[in-house]
Each structure stands twice: as C-alpha cells, then as structure tokens.
Amino acid sequence: xxxxxxxxxxxxxxxxxxxxxxxxxxxxxxxxxxxxxxxxxxxxxxxxxxxxxxxxxxxxxxxxxxxxxxxxxxxxxxxxxxxxxxxxxxxxxxxxxxxxxxxxxxxxxxxxxxxxxxxxxxxxxxxxxxxxxxxxxxxxxxxxxxxxxxxxxxxxxxxxxxxxxxxxxxxxxxxxxxxxxxxxxxxxxxxxxxxxxxxxxxxxxxxxxxxxxxxxxxxxxxxxxxxxxxxxxxxxxxxxxxxxxxxxxxxxxxxxxxxxxxxxxxxxxxxxxxxxxxxxxxxxxxxxxxxxxxxxxxxxxxxxxxxxxxxxxxxxxxxxxxxxxxxxxxxxxxxxxxxxxxxxxxxxxxxxxxxxxxxxxxxxxxxxxxxxxxxxxxxxxxxxxxxxxxxxxxxxxxxxxxxxxxxxxxxxxxxxxxxxxxxxxxxxxxxxxxxxxxxxxxxxxxxxxxxxxxxxxxxxxxxxxxxxxxxxxxxxxxxxxxxxxxxxxxxxxxxx
Amino acid sequence: xxxxxxxxxxxxxxxxxxxxxxxxxxxxxxxxxxxxxxxxxxxxxxxxxxxxxxxxxxxxxxxxxxxxxxxxxxxxxxxxxxxxxxxxxxxxxx
Numbered sequence: 001x002x003x004x005x006x007x008x009x010x011x012x013x014x015x016x017x018x019x020x021x022x023x024x025x026x027x028x029x030x031x032x033x034x035x036x037x038x039x040x041x042x043x044x045x046x047x048x049x050x051x052x053x054x055x056x057x058x059x060x061x062x063x064x065x066x067x068x069x070x071x072x073x074x075x076x077x078x079x080x081x082x083x084x085x086x087x088x089x090x091x092x093x094x095x096x097x098x099x100x101x102x103x104x105x106x107x108x109x110x111x112x113x114x115x116x117x118x119x120x121x122x123x124x125x126x127x128x129x130x131x132x133x134x135x136x137x138x139x140x141x142x143x144x145x146x147x148x149x150x151x152x153x154x155x156x157x158x159x160x161x162x163x164x165x166x167x168x169x170x171x172x173x174x175x176x177x178x179x180x181x182x183x184x185x186x187x188x189x190x191x192x193x194x195x196x197x198x199x200x201x202x203x204x205x206x207x208x209x210x211x212x213x214x215x216x217x218x219x220x221x222x223x224x225x226x227x228x229x230x231x232x233x234x235x236x237x238x239x240x241x242x243x244x245x246x247x248x249x250x251x252x253x254x255x256x257x258x259x260x261x262x263x264x265x266x267x268x269x270x271x272x273x274x275x276x277x278x279x280x281x282x283x284x285x286x287x288x289x290x291x292x293x294x295x296x297x298x299x300x301x302x303x304x305x306x307x308x309x310x311x312x313x314x315x316x317x318x319x320x321x322x323x324x325x326x327x328x329x330x331x332x333x334x335x336x337x338x339x340x341x342x343x344x345x346x347x348x349x350x351x352x353x354x355x356x357x358x359x360x361x362x363x364x365x366x367x368x369x370x371x372x373x374x375x376x377x378x379x380x381x382x383x384x385x386x387x388x389x390x391x392x393x394x395x396x397x398x399x400x401x402x403x404x405x406x407x408x409x410x411x412x413x414x415x416x417x418x419x420x421x422x423x424x425x426x427x428x429x430x431x432x433x434x435x436x437x438x439x440x441x442x443x444x445x446x447x448x449x450x451x452x453x454x455x456x457x458x459x460x461x462x463x464x465x466x467x468x469x470x471x472x473x474x475x476x477x478x479x480x481x482x483x484x485x486x487x488x489x490x491x492x493x494x495x496x
Numbered sequence: 497x498x499x500x501x502x503x504x505x506x507x508x509x510x511x512x513x514x515x516x517x518x519x520x521x522x523x524x525x526x527x528x529x530x531x532x533x534x535x536x537x538x539x540x541x542x543x544x545x546x547x548x549x550x551x552x553x554x555x556x557x558x559x560x561x562x563x564x565x566x567x568x569x570x571x572x573x574x575x576x577x578x579x580x581x582x583x584x585x586x587x588x589x590x
Binding site for chain 1: 552588
C-alpha cells in the first residue's frame with residue numbers, strides 16, 4: 001500500500017479494493033498502525049478493536065479472492081462515536097457511569113454498517129453523554145484538534161471528527177443533538193451531516209435528548225457522506241420515531257450544478273459573537289456559489305435568538321428524564337450504600353461528571369411542579385415559532401446558508417469555566433435540531449490556520465438538495481483536500 | 497435571583513443527586529445565570545401557539561403483535577452490578 005493511500009476517500013479506497021490493488025487486511029492494518037502512531041497526541045479513540053477489525057477484513061478479502069463483487073462500503077475501515085451500542089464492545093458514552101458497560105445488542109446503525117461490510121476500527125471519544133461543545137467533558141481523555149494540538153476538536157462528536165480529519169478512519173458516525181456533528185466537523189475541516197429527525201434510526205443510540213438526537217456521518221468529502229447515508233438511513237421498526245419515507249440513492253444528487261437554485265442567508269446568524277474573519281470566509285464561499293449560478297439573497301429567521309434558551313430547556317428536560325435510568329441497579333456504575341435511596345444518590349453523584357449534573361439539575365428544575373409551564377411548555381411553544389420561521393423561509397429558498405460555528409476552534413479551558421458562554425456558541429446549530437431539519441457542514445476555508453465550516457440547511461428529508469449544493473461547492477474549491485500539517489509529519493515518520 | 501440555595505437542594509433531591517457544598521454554590525450561581533438568560537422567552541407572546549414536542553409528528557405507531565427473538569435472561573443481567581439467580585439485587589428498601 002502506497003504511503004498516501006490512507007488519505008484517500010471511501011470511494012477511492014473502494015476502487016483500490018475492487019481492483020485488488022490493496023487488500024482490506026492491508027488497508028485495515030495501515031489504519032491500525034496510524035492509530036498507534038497518532039493516538040498519543042490526538043486521543044480520538046476510547047477503544048481500538050485491532051483483532052476484531054483484522055478478522056472482519058479477512059472475511060472481505062476471502063470474498064474478493066472468490067471473485068465476489070464489493071458493495072461501496074465493503075472492506076472500508078471506520079469508527080463510531082462511543083454512544084452507539086456495539087454488541088460485545090464496551091460503549092461508555094464518555095462517562096464513568098458506563099465505564100464497564102458492554103451492550104448485549106447492536107444499535108441499528110451498527111447492524112447496518114456491519115451488513116454493508118465495513119470494518120469497525122473502534123469507538124470514539126465524546127463529551128460525557130454527548131453534553132458539550134469541545135469534548136473536554138469526556139471522563140476518559142482530552143481529544144486534540146489535529147490542526148493545532150492546543151485547540152479543542154469541538155464536540156460532542158470530537159473523536160469522530162478528529163479520526164476522519166487525521167486519517168485514523170475512513171469515515172465515522174457521530175450524533176447531533178444541538179450541533180454535535182456539524183460543529184466538530186467544522187473545527188476539524190471535514191464534512192458532517194445532521195440528517196432530518198427520523199431519517200436514521202436512534203435504536204441503540206444512548207439517549208441524551210430524544211426529540212433532538214440524530215445520528216449522521218462524518219467524512220472526508222461529500223460523496224463519501226452520501227455513500228454512508230445510503231447505508232444507514234431508512235425506516236426502522238425498532239425506533240418508533242423513525243419515519244417511513246422513501247429513501248433515495250443519495251449519490252444521485254451529486255451533480256456539479258446549482259444554476260438557478262435559491263439560497264437564503266439568514267441575517268440573524270451573523271449576530272454579535274461572530275468572528276469577523278469567519279464571516280469574511282463564509283462571504284467568499286457565498287461568492288463562489290453566486291459565480292456558479294446560485295441566486296443568493298438575505299432572509300430572516302426572526303426567532304433565532306430564542307433558540308438557545310428554548311434548546312437548553314428542552315434538551316435538559318429530556319436529559320433529566322432519560323438519565324433517570326442510571327441508578328446502579330441494572331447496568332453501569334454502582335456505589336455501595338446501606339439503603340437503596342442512598343445507593344441511587346451516591347451512584348449518580350459519583351458516576352456523572354459536572355456538566356451532566358448541571359444539565360440534569362436544569363432539566364429537573366424546568367420540569368418541576370410550578371415551573372413546568374413557565375419553562376418547559378414555554379420552550380416547546382417557542383420551538384413551534386422557530387420551526388415556522390424555517391417553514392416560511394423554505395417557501396422561498398431551496399437551501400439556507402450560514403457559518404457552522406461563530407468562531408474557529410478555541411483553546412482548551414477557554415470556555416469551560418463559563419457554561420453559558422459555551423452554550424451561546426451553539427447559536428448557529430441548535431435551531432436546526434429544534435426544527436428537525438437536515439443540515440450539513442462542509443470545509444469552507446481557514447482562519448489563523450484553523451478550519452471553518454459552511455452550514456447548508458434544507459427542508460425535512462431534503463438531504464439530497466444539501467448534497468447537491470455541497471458537492472458543487474466542493475468540486476469548485478480545494479479546502480477539503482488540505483490536511484493538517486501535523487498528520488503529514490507523522491505520516492512521514494510512520495512510513496520510514 | 498430566581499433560584500435559592502434551598503431550591504437547588506430540593507431539585508437535587510428530586511434528581512437523586514447528592515451535591516457537595518461547592519457544587520451547591522456553583523450550581524446556584526450557574527442555574528441563575530442560565531435562567532436569567534432564558535427569561536428572554538417571556539418577551540414572546542405564545543398564548544395562541546401550539547407546543548411542539550417532536551419536529552416530525554407521528555401518531556399511533558402500531559405494529560403486529562408478533563413474537564420475535566429478544567435478549568435472553570443471562571445476557572440481560574450480564575451488566576448488572578449485583579445479581580443473583582436471575583434477579584437484580586439492591587440494598588434493603590424497607
């Protein structure tokens with residue numbers, strides 16, 4: 001296998017496998033070697049499945065040897081955020097609470113990727129219970145941004161973004177409750193899709209906020225993203241919120257043409273707190289799309305500023321309910337105590353980290369007697385207004401466009417002392433989850449050597465339209481081909 | 497201040513959390529600052545607005561009541577911190 005092969009996209013690797021230029025075993029071994037080389041610096045993985053991955057690769061190689069035809073993801077090494085259940089493989093959710101939890105079943109996405117013949121390299125670091133925007137809330141490790149090790153990778157799917165950005169996996173799956181796929185994708189310079197709520201099954205995804213959580217792919221380019229969506233999307237009987245819809249072949253939307261498409265720029269996404277350099281970078285991306293024939297104009301989503309408080313009330317209320325199950329009885333951490341109430345309290349106080357407890361507290365308060373109407377119900381009503389903003393905008397526009405995050409990646413510790421400041425940086429991503437619509441983040445340039453992302457938002461189940469615009473942008477720019485310099489150094493070191 | 501120390505202690509008890517002195521103090525300050533910020537929602541008149549629980553509403557999801565394979569007893573108990581003879585064991589309740 002040639003040195004540069006590890007940087008190749010899923011579709012390029014598929015060609016190499018199909019033409020017997022490399023074997024899946026060689027490819028998998030190359031990824032494992034690279035993980036060993038980079039992990040001391042990056043810490044994207046919580047679990048690496050060396051033996052299992054090589055065994056899976058051997059199965060694919062036997063099929064190739066027997067003249068079998070490979071499907072598009074078959075033999076491709078990938079990794080999953082550690083909140084998706086993998087039978088027999090620890091699934092920790094980044095928490096002490098689940099440090100020793102080994103699921104007795106697979107999440108639907110795990111089954112589907114297995115059925116597609118992918119190779120599971122391991123499980124990826126994340127903010128505890130997916131609560132956070134920097135992966136600093138993981139109980140286990142501090143994942144670093146490969147573009148600059150002093151900076152956070154974003155979160156909560158920080159490990160999933162880093163693994164793809166640093167070529168430690170062909171692709172990865174993350175989950176997105178308020179931006180947790182898109183924001184780390186932007187911070188690490190990869191493509192990240194948050195699908196429509198209900199497009200991908202949540203069965204076996206450890207719940208944070210059930211009405212907002214959604215699984216999606218992080219990939220090196222837009223084509224790969226569409227290929228992974230083909231494998232994971234679709235109705236599932238095991239998730240009653242999964243929507244029965246006719247799943248398209250998402251690769252059919254990959255055309256280099258956006259002539260006449262109407263793109264709206266919501267002005268509220270450029271409020272205070274936005275880095276002027278990020279705004280400038282996105283503006284130049286918008287110009288590229290105009291040059292390619294898109295019709296771009298400004299628009300308004302008037303309730304945007306209310307999205308943060310509405311989101312944090314709804315998400316924490318749902319979290320306080322979902323996380324009530326961690327009581328030390330059926331699975332997870334248990335602290336010993338004389339009586340059962342003491343056991344519940346000590347287990348939860350020792351098993352959860354500070355951000356998780358903070359959100360349980362806020363959510364419990366918002367749902368408590370006397371405050372339910374003022375906070376939770378009010379937030380649900382505001383959610384309706386936010387959704388209506390989008391409905392109106394999509395009567396006029398095919399897609400909406402904004403920066404994925406108001407700033408590039410920040411330094412470790414920069415925001416962790418002030419929870420509210422951390423929450424406010426989610427302004428460009430949380431409205432999308434409240435409305436349940438799809439959005440994709442694609443690489444759109446650099447500010448001070450750190451990647452920035454452009455976010456495209458679409459109507460419910462219009463992932464195809466997002467892929468079309470994203471693909472066209474990608475075909476006419478080179479941001480997605482640039483690699484963190486650090487990974488080139490280590491690549492050179494590893495190949496000697 | 498919307499939330500007092502006592503409120504925080506009450507909510508912690510509801511959530512089955514035992515907070516240290518320092519946590520109680522921190523959460524009192526932080527929840528106040530978050531809820532002060534959330535007070536902006538009061539500016540919106542939502543008296544005629546229907547609440548949204550799910551962005552894509554689905555109703556009455558039914559399926560045939562068919563027997564399907566499920567996780568066996570042994571597997572279901574494998575993660576239990578304490579168990580015996582097919583049961584979960586907990587400290588004394590009464």
